[in-house]
Amino acid sequence: xxxxxxxxxxxxxxxxxxxxxxxxxxxxxGGGCRGxxxxxxxxxxxxxxxxxxxxxxxxxCRNDTSCPDQLFQAIQLAREGKLREEEPITxxxxxxxxxxxxxxxxxxxxxxxxxxxxxxxVEAVFxxxxxxxxxxxxxxxxxxxxxxxxxxxQGPFDRTLPCTKPENREFLRRAPLYxxxxxxxxxxxxxxxxxxxxxxxxxxxxxxxxxxxxxxxxSDYLRNESVFSALEAMTxxxxxxxxxxxxxxxxxxxxxxxxxxxxxGPLKEGGQFKYVLLEWAGEELQVSFExxxx
Amino acid sequence: MAEAVKALPxxxxxxxxxxxxxxxxxxxxxxxxxxxxxxxxxxxLDNELVFEAVIPPQExxxxxxxxxxxx
Numbered sequence: 001x002x003x004x005x006x007x008x009x010x011x012x013x014x015x016x017x018x019x020x021x022x023x024x025x026x027x028x029x030g031g032g033c034r035g036x037x038x039x040x041x042x043x044x045x046x047x048x049x050x051x052x053x054x055x056x057x058x059x060x061c062r063n064d065t066s067c068p069d070q071l072f073q074a075i076q077l078a079r080e081g082k083l084r085e086e087e088p089i090t091x092x093x094x095x096x097x098x099x100x101x102x103x104x105x106x107x108x109x110x111x112x113x114x115x116x117x118x119x120x121x122v123e124a125v126f127x128x129x130x131x132x133x134x135x136x137x138x139x140x141x142x143x144x145x146x147x148x149x150x151x152x153x154q155g156p157f158d159r160t161l162p163c164t165k166p167e168n169r170e171f172l173r174r175a176p177l178y179x180x181x182x183x184x185x186x187x188x189x190x191x192x193x194x195x196x197x198x199x200x201x202x203x204x205x206x207x208x209x210x211x212x213x214x215x216x217x218x219s220d221y222l223r224n225e226s227v228f229s230a231l232e233a234m235t236x237x238x239x240x241x242x243x244x245x246x247x248x249x250x251x252x253x254x255x256x257x258x259x260x261x262x263x264x265g266p267l268k269e270g271g272q273f274k275y276v277l278l279e280w281a282g283e284e285l286q287v288s289f290e291x292x293x294x
Numbered sequence: 295m296a297e298a299v300k301a302l303p304x305x306x307x308x309x310x311x312x313x314x315x316x317x318x319x320x321x322x323x324x325x326x327x328x329x330x331x332x333x334x335x336x337x338x339l340d341n342e343l344v345f346e347a348v349i350p351p352q353e354x355x356x357x358x359x360x361x362x363x364x365x
Contacts, residue, residue: 030318197320205321217323229333229347230326234317 008063109136129155184280
């Protein structure tokens with residue numbers, strides 16, 4: 001994906017992809033006329049550059065340029081190799097809808113703890129990152145994850161503490177950064193932490209960036225309660241109803257406005273195993289922190 | 295909030311410089327925390343939070359500006 005910082009127009013960024021000479025995924029983000037921008041994106045989707053570029057070039061709106069003209073300039077820079085293609089911030093979207101799931105985090109290479117989590121009476125188990133850890137059996141955990149087809153997102157350890165086997169390293173490297181699934185009528189988003197914003201493909205205006213920045217940068221993972229009023233106001237713009245995250249080794253559930261925030265702590269804590277049980281029952285979300293004795 | 299500022303009379307707009315911060319961005323959140331703001335929307339004058347969680351009536355905003363920038 002290419003991210004172009006615009007000059008002289010309302011949207012601060014344009015995102016797009018090039019598949020050879022085919023233009024895809026055009027998004028004008030962060031401002032401007034959303035309706036017109038979406039129309040332009042749809043009209044341009046999947047078209048040849050030779051067809052598109054003459055249409056975009058030189059259109060004037062303000063400051064001697066326009067959204068189409070800025071897109072023209074961005075594509076030219078990309079073709080000349082002057083605009084770097086960024087690694088996409090990947091999202092796993094679960095195809096099924098669930099009623100009862102378990103969410104864990106910080107497995108830290110503990111195969112026994114992961115086996116306990118996988119035995120829980122739920123439709124699916126999701127992991128919010130750090131399958132691996134500094135002193136864990138990282139290859140053992142990754143191989144169990146691969147066998148059981150556990151859905152997980154990357155945590156920082158998964159990027160920096162690779163397994164010894166190349167196929168396990170590659171498996172971790174290709175893991176998504178965001179998790180999206182449906183629990184009844186509840187739209188759920190999961191991620192490990194704000195480390196995602198350090199990656200080169202991150203944009204403030206990409207899908208789910210708002211939710212991530214509100215959790216990590218504004219509220220300091222719900223620890224800064226003085227900003228809860230502002231956080232609640234911003235939830236009006238969220239695209240999900242439940243935000244799950246890890247990273248602080250704490251367990252917390254807060255509801256602000258119509259959005260639930262859940263901080264998921266480590267899978268093994270003291271001599272116990274812990275996870276979050278999420279259920280959609282009676283047309284509402286039910287949350288409980290479950291403990292299993294070792 | 296920005297609309298309230300844009301609607302100020304020209305003689306007031308001539309004596310101030312307006313910066314609007316977008317809370318969806320890292321830069322906007324950073325500025326919000328620097329100002330020790332707690333609610334939205336907020337207006338600061340010279341790095342001091344003056345209006346919070348409210349869009350002030352135009353006369354209040356003008357009075358706050360004049361108190362700082364006019365003799």
